[in-house]
Amino acid sequence: MTYPFNPPHRVLMGPGPSDAHPRVLKAMSSPLIGHLDPEFVRMMDEVKSMVQQTLLTKNNLTFVVSAPGSAGMETCLVNLLEPGDECIICVNGVFGGRMVDIAERCGAKVHRIDTDWGKVTEVSQIKKVLDVCPKPKLVAIVHAETSTGAMQPLQEISDLVHNAGSLLVVDAVTSYTGAPLKVDEWGIDAIYSGSQKCLSAPPGLSPVSFSEAAVKVLDNRKTKVQSWFLDLTMVKNYWAGAKRAYHHTGPVSAIFALHEALNIVLEEGLEERWARHEVVHNYLKMKLEALGFKFVVDEQHRLPNLNAVYLPEGVDEATLRTRLLNDYNIEVGGGLGVFAGKIWRIGIMGESCTKNHVNMLVGALEEML
Amino acid sequence: MTYPFNPPHRVLMGPGPSDAHPRVLKAMSSPLIGHLDPEFVRMMDEVKSMVQQTLLTKNNLTFVVSAPGSAGMETCLVNLLEPGDECIICVNGVFGGRMVDIAERCGAKVHRIDTDWGKVTEVSQIKKVLDVCPKPKLVAIVHAETSTGAMQPLQEISDLVHNAGSLLVVDAVTSYTGAPLKVDEWGIDAIYSGSQKCLSAPPGLSPVSFSEAAVKVLDNRKTKVQSWFLDLTMVKNYWAGAKRAYHHTGPVSAIFALHEALNIVLEEGLEERWARHEVVHNYLKMKLEALGFKFVVDEQHRLPNLNAVYLPEGVDEATLRTRLLNDYNIEVGGGLGVFAGKIWRIGIMGESCTKNHVNMLVGALEEML
Structure with a gap:
């Protein structure tokens, strides 16, 4: 039937998803090309450059996860956490709670900071937990909590986290290109977003960027990343390696669409x-x-x-x-x-x-x- | 820039990917609708029905992973394996090897059967390993080894596996809709494929189906599935639940394309x-x-x-x-x-x-x- x-x-x-621009829809209807085609590889370089430009970062490990924002969240956490690691996660809505769930599946010990939904996490709350857990592997926080509409100030928290020698992991699914977000200036070490919010591309992709400090943590892992599909020690050879090593088949049409959506963002400014x-x-x-x-x-x-x-x-x-x-x-x-x-x-x-x-x-x- | x-x-x-039909490209260029829109939910039911028809299965847990075939592979293994489980995996090319890698990341003890690339696994090889490991949780095998072009006969192996009280997990990424594949008749318990091969939809989605026996194993897990994104105890409420519970944002345009590609398969027969x-x-x-x-x-x-x-x-x-x-x-x-x-x-x-x-x-x- x-x-x-x-x-x-x-x-x-x-x-x-938000409405997509007709140019984005048109890009997606282009006939396919191979995911290892030299023209596609060149276009991936352009996507990387445009994600860097829109995140205001020079991070070399800047790429796009071949799955929606939640998989971007999982990518950041499974690559940075190992069993037994301690971390602090701020929860003021659904997505902070989701980070706790994922971090626990990584075998991490999570110090959870709960704040009323609709409010933001205060610097003092994080200070207090750092007294108990002075050097967590990372502190994770949601910049734009899609379940409540709250936007979290990050700069003061970033200083605090780095003074503790920890990494700052940020969920920017809903703020990316729709509100000020400055990855390098704010010292964000790992960030993920989604294609279907302010970028106005179809859902299904998650732009991600790792700072040098985050890459160092990745390179010094003692255990294998628990997800094969999201393992950046391999994925980075596809997105950032000298030779594009085959990892998985990239979602060609979705990346056509993202490429055009990024062009539109940069044309607007x-x-x-x-x-x-x-x-x-x-x-x-x-x-x-x-x-x-x-x-x-x-x-x-x-x-x-x-x-x-x-x-x-x-x-x-x-x-x-x-x-x-x-x-x-x-x-x-x-x-x-x-x-x-x-x-x-x-x-x-x-x-x-x-x-x-x-x-x-x-x-x-x-x-x- | x-x-x-x-x-x-x-x-x-x-x-x-293979060439996409113009109808598939056109479907993908339709303006987006919400991933919880009643019209989208109805369309997901149609996709499920068409995947069932093309896999020749009545399995209720038949759905589409929002990521490429490799994520479908990981979905099958992380949901069925728990730390300490024993399994048998047949390797005669890249994709059998990938299954071993994923199963080991699940903490499973893998009995690996290696066969020369380009050959298929013989029933006698599996029998021999069953002597050492008489009741593995599952036996995983590649139906169509994309790295070598070999097609694996499955029926005799299926009988052997079920007599041992184990589940049969099959990679059908490259055979699905391009070569005979009969999920229920052959007794396949968990199967995954990809959208970009004989279906001729863009890469990025993985049709998956679980038998009742596989669902029972899932329901009786002692530990949480290690991947949040691929956790079928939650995903199944989005694809097969009475109420479509939000899990992650479905890749709307890609599913438009898959829906049209499935229509084309069924129109041809x-x-x-x-x-x-x-x-x-x-x-x-x-x-x-x-x-x-x-x-x-x-x-x-x-x-x-x-x-x-x-x-x-x-x-x-x-x-x-x-x-x-x-x-x-x-x-x-x-x-x-x-x-x-x-x-x-x-x-x-x-x-x-x-x-x-x-x-x-x-x-x-x-x-x-």
Whole structure:
């Protein structure tokens, strides 16, 4: 039995994927070439250069994991942690919790710092745990918590972590190219992101970058990385080696799309793109507050591109969200974990970050409420 | 710095990716929808049904790993093996060796059966190891060894494995939809494949299926699966659960492409597709032998879709392969491992399996040799 499929035409304003630029969709529809073709290899070099430019890093080990953001998270942790290692992980939402789960699967001893969802981790909380565990292998923290809309300040924490002789691991899935993120300046040692958020490429890839200090830890491992697929001691020969050694078959079409998405980011300009997300966020904020929505996160720690909001009193979020999808073809996200059924997550990321998107959403809400 | 990219127009006759059908490329260029959109969820059900139909299985736990075939391999092994488990792995090429590597990273004790590259594993070899290790957790074997072009008979081995009370794990990356493969009839307990071979979808996804016996082993694990990303105790709630629980963001565009590729397979008919690969293989064989190429694998164990051949005497494979790519835009594969520099691997898979493809290749070779 076969199944014709014609996807509906949605407006994507959830936590990702965001709308893709027609140029990105077109790039993906190019006929395939081999994953070891000299032209493809050259193009991988360009992707690497553009990821470096957009992360503001010179890290040589900058590459793209052939799987979604969660696999990027796992890549960072399985390559840096060995059984028995101690680490500190800050949890203020789903994704911090996921890092704890992965680190424990690596056999690491995790010191977990819990903060209320929607808040950010304070420097003092990390200081306190460093008293108990003075030299953890790494401290991991989420820059942009997609489940709560909180954006974590990193610079002071980075100093603290490096003074302790540890590595700083950062989740930037939702902030990358949509909010200020400066890998070298902020001293981030390992960072992962996703293709389907502010980059506006399809989901399925995870840009990752390791500092020299992180590479040194990788090179000095005593045990094999527990995942073959994510083992950077091998993957790096495919992305950063002198000879492109075959490791696995690279996802050719997805990388075509990512390449074009990165071009679009750099044509716009990184700072201009950050500024656009800020401007459209303020426009959305004004409109939503006028309708009775309330932001979950305090103003100074709000992610501009992923807006977590409580609905106006008496409104059932699931019913309204379904109507928005069915009647207006607009997708927004519901809450996860402790916020399930309680909030919306409205994404204005990449191509979905325009005043037109906000006006479509607000117009629909005005009619329905 | 930005980089315009216009991929060359290649004819793909290597070990994968193969040429994609224009309908598949078009499906991939559809605007994105959310990975939890009801329409996407419905489409995932269709993908599951079509993977079941093409694997000839009723297995409920049939799904697609959001990463390439090697991640499918890792999925099967990390979910079924726990530290201390004994297993038997048959090695007659690169991919059997990769399974050993992964199983050892799981902490399993591996009994390795080595056979010359290009040959298949004999039932008697497995019997002998079962004398030493009478009840391994699983026996893993490669149905279609992409590095050598050998196709492994499975039915007798399956009986032997099940009589020992073990699970049969099979790599079908290169045979799936291009050669007879009957999961339920042959009693395969865990199988993985790839999207970019005979399915002719882009690389990046791995169809996987687990039998009820394999699911029971999964459900009775004493330890957590070491990979979070590939942990089927969670992934199965996304692909086979009553409620689609969020696990990771599914690669929407790649699944659009896979869905269309599966439609094309079923429109042609599975047996008709197997027969087409056989017919074109025989045509290629006749032409190649006339040019002085010699097959690596004995006739009765040859994969029809991946042809490993020694070049005519005195021909430098790398030089000829580069000319074929540069002057004719035709890609064939070189050798891996012990066969590096010694053989070619000529793929006639899916959309690349036509007499026109063979004629393009042979015409170019006639001119160059």
